[in-house]
Structures are given as structure tokens and as C-alpha cells.
Amino acid sequence: MADVVLVTGGAGYIGSHACKALRAAGYLPVAYDNLSTGCREAVKFGPLEEGDLADRARLDEVFAKWQPVAVMHFAALSLVGESMKDPAKYWRTNVLCGLNLIEATLAAGCRNFVFSSTCATYGDQDGVVLNEDTPQYPINAYGGSKRAIEDMLRDFGASHGLNSVIFRYFNVAGADPQAEVGEQHVPETHLIPLMLDAIAGKRPALTVFGSDYPTPDGTCIRDYVHVSDLVDAHVLGLKWLEAGKPSRVFCLGSGEGYSVREVIARSREVTNREVPIIEGDRRPGDAAKLVSGSTRALQELGWTPQRSALSTMIADAWRWHQAPEYES
Numbered sequence: 441m442a443d444v445v446l447v448t449g450g451a452g453y454i455g456s457h458a459c460k461a462l463r464a465a466g467y468l469p470v471a472y473d474n475l476s477t478g479c480r481e482a483v484k485f486g487p488l489e490e491g492d493l494a495d496r497a498r499l500d501e502v503f504a505k506w507q508p509v510a511v512m513h514f515a516a517l518s519l520v521g522e523s524m525k526d527p528a529k530y531w532r533t534n535v536l537c538g539l540n541l542i543e544a545t546l547a548a549g550c551r552n553f554v555f556s557s558t559c560a561t562y563g564d565q566d567g568v569v570l571n572e573d574t575p576q577y578p579i580n581a582y583g584g585s586k587r588a589i590e591d592m593l594r595d596f597g598a599s600h601g602l603n604s605v606i607f608r609y610f611n612v613a614g615a616d617p618q619a620e621v622g623e624q625h626v627p628e629t630h631l632i633p634l635m636l637d638a639i640a641g642k643r644p645a646l647t648v649f650g651s652d653y654p655t656p657d658g659t660c661i662r663d664y665v666h667v668s669d670l671v672d673a674h675v676l677g678l679k680w681l682e683a684g685k686p687s688r689v690f691c692l693g694s695g696e697g698y699s700v701r702e703v704i705a706r707s708r709e710v711t712n713r714e715v716p717i718i719e720g721d722r723r724p725g726d727a728a729k730l731v732s733g734s735t736r737a738l739q740e741l742g743w744t745p746q747r748s749a750l751s752t753m754i755a756d757a758w759r760w761h762q763a764p765e766y767e768s
């Protein structure tokens with residue numbers, strides 16, 4: 441049997457794309473998911489083990505059954521705005537469940553752990569280049585909870601020999617170019633899918649959250665990276681660990697920043713349709729600008745993003761929005 445990788449959150453947006461990439465690379469991805477925000481239909485490239493990360497007995501059972509060579513940990517709550525309203529939910533689900541998973545991983549004798557972290561751990565650092573050495577000062581509970589797991593991984597690395605690759609993603613966008621899987625959050629809160637729904641008439645309009653940020657057009661700037669490129673980096677990260685290389689942090693972004701208004705303008709060009717918009721207030725917890733200034737993944741992992749041009753990401757997302765599987 442192929443080497444098994446346990447993919448927590450394998451029924452979610454990024455986890456389902458990771459399962460596809462792992463399968464293509466010769467691994468058997470076993471998705472572990474409670475289907476709270478993910479969908480059963482997105483688990484197409486290996487088996488689904490339904491379970492909650494809070495359930496240690498269920499985790500132990502799944503580890504014993506599949507004996508994975510590595511864990512890829514995507515399962516989390518990840519909405520900045522929600523984390524500001526209900527921080528306990530974030531500390532409980534992301535941090536306590538993360539600890540549970542790390543302990544189950546070690547108890548099963550597995551030592552390779554790939555973790556989804558985020559540039560939201562940096563907070564709002566105007567004018568600072570964001571790379572792996574930048575100090576992290578999160579300004580929302582989501583970012584704080586992710587930084588806590590990063591700290592845990594360092595501690596368990598020192599105490600128990602747990603080897604980890606921590607990926608700090610910037611904004612993940614786009615969809616599988618074959619449209620086998622795509623972005624399908626319920627409820628959807630992310631800019632590009634909401635905008636495409638508004639373009640398609642499935643929502644009345646896109647609300648622009650704040651136009652008084654200290655940026656050239658007043659809207660927030662983000663660095664968008666294609667989900668297929670992102671998961672390719674995960675396979676490289678897994679191979680890094682399998683080769684016995686040391687625990688390492690990598691930022692994953694395109695290095696290009698686009699404002700909300702620039703994303704809207706590009707979507708108009710790609711879809712050739714108007715984007716109905718409403719000007720709204722700022723969303724609590726949003727940093728003005730988050731753009732990667734790192735080339736470490738390119739240099740050390742040999743990562744070569746193929747589809748992270750903004751137009752390509754929007755075109756791939758638009759194709760997925762028109763696929764029969766997509767439901768808004």
C-alpha cells in the first residue's frame with residue numbers, strides 16, 4: 441500500500457486540493473474531518489475518516505488503523521472576523537484540538553507534521569517586509585491561535601523530536617484547474633468567491649470592507665496565492681521531512697499585493713461582467729496590508745508556483761463557480 445498521510449481538514453477547501461496533490465505524488469491521503477465547514481463530496485482522492493480533533497480516542501483509532509508516515513494539519517476555524525467576536529471558539533478549536541492532535545501523533549510514533557499557519561500571525565506591521573524572521577504580533581484571535589500552535593510545534597520538536605514544516609500562507613485563492621474540487625465554504629466569507637457570486641447574480645452585491653485604510657486606494661491589500669501552487673509546496677514540505685531535513689518555517693505567497701478594488705477590477709476583466717458593490721465599514725481584525733517578502737520556499741524547497749497570477753486565480757475560481765458541483 442502507498443504511504444499514508446493523515447490530512448486533517450481533508451474535506452475543506454485547501455485540504456481537498458492537498459489530497460489531490462498527495463494522490464498524484466503517490467501517497468494515500470486519509471482525510472480526518474468533522475465536516476463542520478467541509479463537504480463530504482470534496483473527499484475524492486482517498487478515504488474519509490469522520491471525526492473531531494477534540495476526540496482523542498477517535499484520533500488514536502484512526503492513527504492505529506492507517507499508521508500514517510506524516511500528518512498534514514489543515515483542520516481549523518479560520519475566519520478573522522468571527523475570531524474577534526468569539527475568541528474562545530478559536531482558542532478551543534484551534535489550540536486545544538491542535539494540542540490533542542500533536543499528542544496523538546506522538547503517541548502513534550509519527551514524527552512528521554506539516555502545519556497550516558498564516559500571515560495573520562504577523563498582525564499589522566506597516567512597511568515591514570514579512571518573511572520567516574519577522575516577529576509575529578497577531579491582532580486577532582485567529583492569528584493568535586495559529587501562533588500558539590507554531591510555538592507548540594517548536595516545544596514538542598525540542599522535547600519529543602517532532603519534525604515540522606510550518607507554512608505561513610498568505611491569501612489562498614483559485615481552484616483546481618480541472619475543477620474537480622474548489623472553494624466551497626459555508627458560509628462563504630472570502631473576497632473572491634463572494635465577488636464571483638455577486639457577478640453571477642447569486643448574491644445582490646459585494647460589500648467592500650473599509651475604504652479608509654492607509655493604502656493607495658483606501659482598501660486592504662493582500663497577497664493571493666493559488667491553492668494548487670500552495671498544495672504543491674506541501675508535497676515538497678513532506679519530502680523535506682522524509683529526507684530528514686530540520687524543522688523549518690516557510691511563507692507561501694506570490695509576493696504581489698492587490699487591493700480589494702484591484703481584485704474587483706481584475707475580476708471585471710476576467711469575467712467580462714460588472715461587479716455590483718456596496719461600500720461598507722471596516723471588518724474588525726483586518727490588517728491594512730499583508731504581502732509576502734520571502735523567497736525561502738523557492739530557494740530551499742524548489743517551489744515553482746505556476747498559477748498564482750491574479751487573472752489565472754480568478755479564472756480558475758470562475759470555472760469552478762460554473763461547475764455542476766459548485767453550490768453557493
Ligand SMILES: NC(=O)c1ccc[n+]([C@@H]2O[C@H](COP(=O)([O-])OP(=O)(O)OC[C@H]3O[C@@H](n4cnc5c(N)ncnc54)[C@H](O)[C@@H]3O)[C@@H](O)[C@H]2O)c1
Pocket residue numbers: 448449450451452453454455472473474475476477478479491492493494513514515516517518533537556557558559609610611612613625
Ligand atoms: N483559506 C485561506 O486563505 C487560508 C490562509 C491561511 C491559512 N489558512 C489555513 O488553512 C487551513 C485550511 O483552510 P481552508 O480555507 O481550507 O478551511 P476550510 O474551512 O475549508 O477547511 C477546514 C476543514 O477542517 C474541518 N474541521 C474544522 N474543525 C474541525 C475539528 N475540530 N475536527 C475535525 N475537522 C475539523 C472542517 O470541517 C473543514 O473541512 C486552516 O488551518 C486555515 O487556518 C487558510
Ligand SMILES: O=c1ccn([C@@H]2O[C@H](COP(=O)(O)OP(=O)(O)O[C@H]3O[C@H](CO)[C@@H](O)[C@H](O)[C@H]3O)[C@@H](O)[C@H]2O)c(=O)[nH]1
Pocket residue numbers: 518519520557558559560609610611612629630631632634646647648649650660661662700723726730
Ligand atoms: O465580502 C468581503 C470579504 C472580504 N473583503 C476584504 O477582502 C480582503 C480579503 O478578505 P478574505 O478573503 O476574507 O481573507 P482574509 O480575511 O484576509 O483571510 C484569509 O487570509 C488570511 C491570510 O491573510 C488567512 O489566515 C485566513 O484564514 C483567510 O481566511 C480583506 O481585506 C477583507 O476585508 C471585503 O472587502 N469584502
